[in-house]
Amino acid sequence: MPSTQLTFASREAHHAWLTAQAKLPAGFRVGTTRFDFTPREAPKPARMTLTLIALDRPTPDFAALFTRNALPGAPVVIGRRRLDAPALGAVIVNNKVSNVCAPGGVEASERICAETARQLGLAAGEILPSSTGVIGWGLPVDAMVAALPAAAAALARDSILPAAEGIVTTDLYPKIRCAELGGGRIVGIAKGAGMIEPNLATMLVYLLTDLAVPRAALRAMLARAVDASFNTISVDSDTSTSDTVALLASGRVPGVDHAAFEAALTTVCRDLAEDVVRNGEGVRHVMRVAVTRAPNTALARALGKAIVNAPLFKCAVAGNDPNVGRLVQAIGKHVGAHAPDTDLSQLRLTLGGIEIFAQGVFQLNPAKETALVAHLRSAELYASAAPKDGVFTAPITFPPHERCVEIGVDLGRGPAAATVIGGDLTHEYVSENADYRS
Amino acid sequence: MPSTQLTFASREAHHAWLTAQAKLPAGFRVGTTRFDFTPREAPKPARMTLTLIALDRPTPDFAALFTRNALPGAPVVIGRRRLDAPALGAVIVNNKVSNVCAPGGVEASERICAETARQLGLAAGEILPSSTGVIGWGLPVDAMVAALPAAAAALARDSILPAAEGIVTTDLYPKIRCAELGGGRIVGIAKGAGMIEPNLATMLVYLLTDLAVPRAALRAMLARAVDASFNTISVDSDTSTSDTVALLASGRVPGVDHAAFEAALTTVCRDLAEDVVRNGEGVRHVMRVAVTRAPNTALARALGKAIVNAPLFKCAVAGNDPNVGRLVQAIGKHVGAHAPDTDLSQLRLTLGGIEIFAQGVFQLNPAKETALVAHLRSAELYASAAPKDGVFTAPITFPPHERCVEIGVDLGRGPAAATVIGGDLTHEYVSENADYRS
Numbered sequence: 076m077p078s079t080q081l082t083f084a085s086r087e088a089h090h091a092w093l094t095a096q097a098k099l100p101a102g103f104r105v106g107t108t109r110f111d112f113t114p115r116e117a118p119k120p121a122r123m124t125l126t127l128i129a130l131d132r133p134t135p136d137f138a139a140l141f142t143r144n145a146l147p148g149a150p151v152v153i154g155r156r157r158l159d160a161p162a163l164g165a166v167i168v169n170n171k172v173s174n175v176c177a178p179g180g181v182e183a184s185e186r187i188c189a190e191t192a193r194q195l196g197l198a199a200g201e202i203l204p205s206s207t208g209v210i211g212w213g214l215p216v217d218a219m220v221a222a223l224p225a226a227a228a229a230l231a232r233d234s235i236l237p238a239a240e241g242i243v244t245t246d247l248y249p250k251i252r253c254a255e256l257g258g259g260r261i262v263g264i265a266k267g268a269g270m271i272e273p274n275l276a277t278m279l280v281y282l283l284t285d286l287a288v289p290r291a292a293l294r295a296m297l298a299r300a301v302d303a304s305f306n307t308i309s310v311d312s313d314t315s316t317s318d319t320v321a322l323l324a325s326g327r328v329p330g331v332d333h334a335a336f337e338a339a340l341t342t343v344c345r346d347l348a349e350d351v352v353r354n355g356e357g358v359r360h361v362m363r364v365a366v367t368r369a370p371n372t373a374l375a376r377a378l379g380k381a382i383v384n385a386p387l388f389k390c391a392v393a394g395n396d397p398n399v400g401r402l403v404q405a406i407g408k409h410v411g412a413h414a415p416d417t418d419l420s421q422l423r424l425t426l427g428g429i430e431i432f433a434q435g436v437f438q439l440n441p442a443k444e445t446a447l448v449a450h451l452r453s454a455e456l457y458a459s460a461a462p463k464d465g466v467f468t469a470p471i472t473f474p475p476h477e478r479c480v481e482i483g484v485d486l487g488r489g490p491a492a493a494t495v496i497g498g499d500l501t502h503e504y505v506s507e508n509a510d511y512r513s
Numbered sequence: 514m515p516s517t518q519l520t521f522a523s524r525e526a527h528h529a530w531l532t533a534q535a536k537l538p539a540g541f542r543v544g545t546t547r548f549d550f551t552p553r554e555a556p557k558p559a560r561m562t563l564t565l566i567a568l569d570r571p572t573p574d575f576a577a578l579f580t581r582n583a584l585p586g587a588p589v590v591i592g593r594r595r596l597d598a599p600a601l602g603a604v605i606v607n608n609k610v611s612n613v614c615a616p617g618g619v620e621a622s623e624r625i626c627a628e629t630a631r632q633l634g635l636a637a638g639e640i641l642p643s644s645t646g647v648i649g650w651g652l653p654v655d656a657m658v659a660a661l662p663a664a665a666a667a668l669a670r671d672s673i674l675p676a677a678e679g680i681v682t683t684d685l686y687p688k689i690r691c692a693e694l695g696g697g698r699i700v701g702i703a704k705g706a707g708m709i710e711p712n713l714a715t716m717l718v719y720l721l722t723d724l725a726v727p728r729a730a731l732r733a734m735l736a737r738a739v740d741a742s743f744n745t746i747s748v749d750s751d752t753s754t755s756d757t758v759a760l761l762a763s764g765r766v767p768g769v770d771h772a773a774f775e776a777a778l779t780t781v782c783r784d785l786a787e788d789v790v791r792n793g794e795g796v797r798h799v800m801r802v803a804v805t806r807a808p809n810t811a812l813a814r815a816l817g818k819a820i821v822n823a824p825l826f827k828c829a830v831a832g833n834d835p836n837v838g839r840l841v842q843a844i845g846k847h848v849g850a851h852a853p854d855t856d857l858s859q860l861r862l863t864l865g866g867i868e869i870f871a872q873g874v875f876q877l878n879p880a881k882e883t884a885l886v887a888h889l890r891s892a893e894l895y896a897s898a899a900p901k902d903g904v905f906t907a908p909i910t911f912p913p914h915e916r917c918v919e920i921g922v923d924l925g926r927g928p929a930a931a932t933v934i935g936g937d938l939t940h941e942y943v944s945e946n947a948d949y950r951s
Contacts, residue, residue, distance in 0.1 A: 143849040145848035146848075210842060385750075386946075398649075400647060436618070439554045461903020461904075465905075501943060502947075508825055509828040
């Protein structure tokens with residue numbers, strides 16, 4: 076859940092807030108460039124943005140987590156190798172083409188690293204590559220190499236906003252979160268709107284800090300922060316082949332307290348994770364499921380995921396329809412299939428704080444129904460409008476508020492708890508993914 | 514897959530075919546009646562159909578399987594008790610209200626059984642109750658009791674079609690399949706369009722036969738037939754709280770060969786299961802995933818389910834978009850999360866018989882892209898039309914053909930295989946489940 080409860084009245088107001096968050100920590104520069112190209116596999120013009128994040132000096136203190144998808148992209152394959160590198164000096168990111176299982180994909184990505192290194196006076200093994208976009212297409216390597224000098228020439232140390240804007244695909248707006256502590260700062264950016272149910276890492280997320288934290292501590296803290304943030308969300312239950320979270324520490328500001336650093340890192344990760352859901356493809360309602368008094372954390376989280384991934388319940392939420400029978404269905408499906416020995420006799424459910432199920436039966440009446448509809452409406456990000464051409468698009472380019480559909484699942488049977496964040500299922504999601512040829 | 518490859522040019526042609534399948538086996542009668550009522554929980558008028566299936570004499574030879582959802586409906590709770598009854602004489606089914614976790618739900622359902630028994634001169638314990646519809650609402654017991662005599666008076670032994678029509682909710686058309694063997698017949702009907710990913714049994718399915726098969730053999734054969742049919746489908750990954758498959762044998766025709774009976778029963782179940790998907794909420798393409806050379810059957814089936822339940826791939830299919838990267842994502846997600854030791858180096862994928870992935874990389878080119886689009890279009894059941902009011906509805910009330918999107922997943926790593934049937938994800942699904950208040 077966000078550390079703040081923000082509302083924005085316009086894209087300009089949101090942009091001003093992003094700009095205020097975007098100050099780069101000491102020791103980093105970012106630059107971007109855009110160019111047009113034609114993919115080999117489906118010849119029609121496309122536009123790519125290259126985003127370069129460079130350290131003033133290569134750092135040994137970095138951490139990264141990658142997708143658990145068993146068919147990962149070439150940049151993930153290379154990124155895993157980089158974990159053993161003595162130091163990292165830059166990250167090069169492209170959108171539009173994800174370079175997953177493309178013929179010659181690893182070689183293509185290594186060539187981009189080598190050319191990036193040449194621009195910056197580094198070794199190829201000091202470059203972390205990332206790609207996001209269509210799965211199945213190969214990188215337009217020559218066009219990318221030709222564009223690299225422009226990205227390097229654009230490197231500037233004032234703001235991370237160009238990078239937050241450069242890495243997006245179907246995102247409606249850029250996502251930046253930051254924390255200040257110990258005389259330095261942590262700033263993070265995220266990209267991701269669909270194919271979002273991370274498994275140990277997610278999407279493209281870059282976290283930069285000038286605070287000095289050694290590699291081993293950095294990696295342990297990032298693993299825990301990601302588990303408590305990106306691993307608790309789902310937009311559409313699909314797990315990307317390219318998910319990457321990377322954390323780079325320039326080490327310019329010594330002496331930070333590690334516990335304070337981990338708390339700040341976790342907050343930044345949680346805020347970015349919720350941003351990713353709120354900006355998820357077609358998301359009109361963010362759902363926050365708080366599972367409490369569960370026998371164990373794994374079951375608590377799995378139940379939360381089962382609820383935010385249940386298509387019929389997601390559709391009901393989209394329609395501001397408190398069809399809580401579908402919520403019960405989702406819980407019963409998961410427990411019946413995966414934890415059949417769980418005692419559900421103490422199950423108590425709330426929606427918007429209103430009790431809807433207790434003592435083994437529904438607790439419904441027309442007055443509650445009216446209140447439930449009001450809660451769902453208050454959490455709606457925008458009203459869906461039926462378009463003339465049948466293609467539904469989101470009318471917003473900023474997050475108007477941070478209210479959620481609040482779902483409480485009290486199992487009454489243990490000490491564990493978990494919170495899971497997800498989105499609804501809307502015409503805008505189907506239009507994004509079916510009405511346009513990808 | 515269906516035992517036949519049918520096409521229908523009109524609702525009338527489909528109705529004529531249904532009528533030809535619908536002859537009741539000897540020893541059975543069906544009757545239905547409709548009436549209006551107002552639910553307590555959300556006061557607005559609703560219409561219910563009562564469907565009565567009666568045996569001329571109670572039979573000890575019956576079998577039934579129920580949902581594995583951990584929060585089952587009252588009729589499922591009662592149905593499990595009935596498995597120990599000496600004999601069954603009738604089934605009473607209502608739609609519109611599913612009687613799941615409603616206060617006093619079991620007592621309400623038992624009262625319906627008792628009143629049904631009184632109409633038929635049977636004991637209450639000889640009646641199997643079923644309910645389908647909104648989860649959370651309670652049965653309108655008084656209105657149902659008042660309507661029961663009309664259902665009993667309508668009992669007739671010519672056709673099962675009134676029952677196939679009586680049990681539906683959001684189904685676009687009734688579903689009947691039959692087999693003739695040994696001088697008798699098996700006839701089955703199914704209801705179900707959404708909340709369809711059965712787990713050991715599914716939806717409402719009633720199978721009637723006049724062939725004499727003793728109870729123990731009947732139950733073993735039904736379990737195997739359901740596992741090979743209803744347990745291999747998914748419309749939307751949701752598992753109903755009311756799923757029921759019941760098989761009643763009147764025993765009028767002795768001497769049937771058990772192996773032949775099981776083969777015919779399995780065919781009827783498979784045909785009905787595929788009918789349920791083809792008539793699934795918003796389904797415009799049926800997908801058939803054939804997983805071959807898998808290490809074991811469980812993984813083969815789970816991979817098939819992972820593909821037909823992946824929202825992004827489902828949307829791509831809906832848009833006739835051969836975005837096969839999303840197919841690879843779905844396979845990689847499942848293997849990465851649930852079977853990370855699986856060797857995918859021999860993975861070979863086909864779509865419509867066209868190789869799209871082999872030797873670890875995509876095998877794509879513009880000519881294949883054109884052929885893949887043509888395959889997807891040929892399997893489309895109807896073209897989606899953008900409506901003026903933004904509410905998408907299916908323009909068909911019959912299945913125009915039985916062609917599928919044919920997906921081949923060859924793991925090259927074992928002896929096991931499985932076929933899974935699923936549907937795409939469309940505006941019509943979202944409209945069905947979000948645009949109307951339930």
